[in-house]
Amino acid sequence: MRMLLLVTIAAMHPRNTLENATESIVRHGEPIGTIVRDVVAEVEPSELPIVDGLLELDHRQVVKLMKRRPRKREQLGFGTAEIVVLIAPILWLALDEALKQIVAEGVKSAVKKLSAGARRVLRRPRRQVRLPVMESQQLELLRDEVRAIAQHKGLSEDRAAEIADALVSRIARGRAGEPPSIERGD
């Protein structure tokens, strides 16, 4: 009885439900962090320590961190006012956005909501968020999304295209030379 009550309460919280449902749907794709790391290693290897740090965090924490406003100047702080465009957040946010769009359609049934709520209540260990297999049309959309974000952040058109291409080809290529997964999450 208590369990049912908890599950119901969890199901009434749409935001958490969507995210947890996303996790439950995408069980067999590649972890987003791994994809980002591979792309960063290719286009901006100097950002690898940052990505390694991000991999220590939850997906949700990473997204929240990346959406945070830049800090104001702090006491005993020192540095330039010049903004450096980091590649990892561009990739991570774009992949997160793509993931949400893919999964959005799969979280319509109440059963899935309840199962996501149950997972939350039972506090099962969190997983890496994995990217489901994407169709070519989706990959094209992702490429455009990455280019748009990169250019909005201030990168040149060429650099933005380079990053977007690297990401799309990495997804298409699959993990470490493996053929890309064709499974869709449950």
Next chain:
Amino acid sequence: MHPARPTQTLLDLPSRSADSIARFIQMIVLMLLASLAMAASVLEGLDPDPEPHALGCLLAGGFDPQQLKISTSASNLAILNRSEAHYDCVAEHVSLPPIWIGPLGVLLVVGAAWILFLILPIWRTRRGHVAVLPEHDTAIRDQIEELAERVGLRTTPKIVIDLVEPTIGAVVFGSNRKPVIRINGAAIRERQSQPKVFEAVLLHEMAHIRNRDITLTYASVALWRVFVVLVIIPYLITQSIALPNVAQGLAPDLVPLLLANLSLGIILVFMTYLARLEVLRRRELDADQVAIESGADPRALGKLTEQTNRHRLLRWLGQVWQTHPSPRSRYAVLSDHAMLYRPRPLMLVLSGAAAMLITDQVPREMLHFLKVPTTWTDLFLVAPAVALVTIVVGSSLWNAAIHAVLHDRAAPTGATEGCWLGAGLVLGQFVSVNDGFHIQWLPDYPPVYLILVPMATAFTCWVSQSARIWTERWPGKRIGPIMLGNLIGSGILLGVALTWWIKGGLGFTFGDMTDIIFIERSLMEERSSDLSDSYGQVLSAISSIAVFFRTLHLVPLTWTALGVLLLPLLAWSVPGGDGERPWTARFGQMRPKATTDLIPPRRLTGAVVLGALVAFAAILTVRDLMAPWAPAFIDDAGGLHLKVHSTGIVTAVALGAMAAAMVASALAGRYRLLFAVISAQLAAWMSLSMAFALNMADGCLGSLNVFRDTCGLTPGAAVNLFNTDALPCLVLAAIVGFAGAALVGGIQRMLRRFPSRRLIRLCPLTRAAAVRRVRVWGVVAVCVPIAGIAIRSETVAATETDSGIIDVEVAELVAADRYAPASPEVQALQIYSWLEYGGFELVDGLYKNLYEDRNYLDSALATLPFTVVEGPILSENLEIVGFETGIEHRPIIEDLDWQRLETYCALIGEHVTDARRYFAIPNAEAQVLWDESLEQVGSGVQICLEAIEIRDRSKLPDALDEFILALPLLTDTVHLIEVLQAG
């Protein structure tokens, strides 16, 4: 353009961080003292039933709530607030919050700040916001360890990464013991593409760790936040709530006081905030320097501090609110370290203002509670502020002097710095609320506040020149102890000056100038009718000076301060020239290039002798002028002639001191101020000795006799001269010494600006014409002040004649003039309060002792061979209906209980002492009667105690006589009080 690596080395001065640490402490003390004072105010504000006895104690002292805008009443309130009687009344009747409330408030603030201080680093490193540097990333770890070693850190600080922060930067937090550096993600990424910038950023942060900035910075952040939330906001709310109540209540004129309280809260917020930012900016500049010394590339630092092109004023206005120095000032300091060692204007203004506010917030009640003697109270009040200003400003001036001497550059003179510090003192004084004067928007004489500016300038100039003289010449291994000694001496000078300001100077801003008229009139009262009118004019002139002198005697440590002024003479005892300066060894190759020559002793002596001769001539003139009046005073012990003589002597000594100071100043070169003051002091001592000798020989001086007409040595008169005149003479000599140095300095500067050729061009006169013109202007310069004094004297004399006030008793005169008459209702309230808060007990006690308990004395008198039958005939209501006198002889009774008699007289004596300590009756006429009765009873007590001491029974009737004479006076007083109380 980027700065090149500076050629100057950052000096590791003993005082280098002392001033900024002291500034942190100054800010913290200000916040804690404000917490102490405001905690009580907040509790009072929360009390729905405010304490009525507080107003009662004020009314008992003669406070008139309907006449707050009359300056004399304002002054009255200020004086009342500080009187012993008021302290006693408040302590006995007013249920103030317990004494521990203030300290508890402070503890609460400190405790909350401490908790916040501990939480801040935990909050900043919470999971999800930063990541620990990955273990496998050895390249960054190795680099950080290497940088820590270069800066001189014993252990490598903990490093975390702010993963997504897009600027190349870092920040350090935690505490000095457990520092944490958080590096921005962007900095990590640019580590290889911009290695110099990455290195500069990290070296700068590590420099903060080495400079031990972290604990102080974050402690002040925590304290500041807690102060605003727990103290300032509740304080402002309670004061705002009280405002409408007061506006509609008994004393609507107290509204300005409450508004001043409100504004104090706001000003404290701004001041502490600005002071904190100013210190932080200074620490940033220091960290830049350490980073450069540790190998940071100045060009990389330059890149981090690129200049902006905003207007200077806008830049400054924006800058004072920043936690970091402007790129321009960073850039400037990178190019030239001198700026780092110079006291900055904002720091000086804030220090001055903080000094006054700290003094304002020190709770007087606590000093009273700690039994600090009354004469020392004001010195204790200013002591914390003086200590902090001396450390902040003094060590900063020392830093500037050391830097200037080692780099062979000009050190700050202290004049500009003094003006800024003085401006801060004036500002702080304006916003102080506890001085008892803020029942008006502005004091009656606001320009008097400007006295603080020359006072501060004298302090900074003295410190600056002392620092310079010792850094150039000190042959010891360490300069620190010399600096410490000098700062202690400077602190004593500033302490004495500010104590004088609190005790006397401040009163002048609110109408205590009227004291001049009182003294003048009281002097007039004493004069004999057969003296000429010119004597009255002299009295009028000297009364102004007498007011000032009166305040000098109130300040403790003045003699010590005068001694401190002579200390630079010790500089003669150390060699100058190119001798070794071992204390500079720590600065490598840098050492003073050459020392400035001191004024030769012979020349200084010449200046002193010249000054003494001028003073001697003036003293003779004074004696000559006084001689025609002397016959009226021969064999007259009256103090009036002595007062005139004293003022003449002080003026003469001051003239001589001024002459000595100006001559020494012209000859002393760079150390003009030090030697001007010293020569003025020495000239004053010499002049005083001459006056001393003349006084001893008074009576043998023919036409110059002033007090006696018979020849013979009179050491008593001479000693008296020393007791009364020495201190004013020497203080005045010190003041004119400073003034003389400033005058000569100004003239010399003007001459440098206008070389002789330009002067000639500006003033195309022949030499003879120029001399004539100088003479004319000289005459004008002498005549105008004299004419001014004469006109003023005439005006005052006319006022006296119009009011016919000369014939009135002095006490009445003073009372009538000081206190504007209160309305009958208020006077009834005042009298009621006077009786209620202690007056009734005193009158009743005296009556009881003198009437009912008189059997003690009667039993004593019964032991006499006769009895005096003299005393009041009392009605049933204890009212005197008549007196009878007579002597009745009887046999001697041997057994007299002397002990019992002594107890009796001592008890009455205690009543008299208590009555004198208590408030004056808030009515002039009643007070005169009360004074007379107390005088009478006191005299009886004295006779009685003397008789007991020598076991002389025959004196006892005299004591009884005095007591009996006091009774009708007491009765009259009571009758008058009853009439007044009835309104």
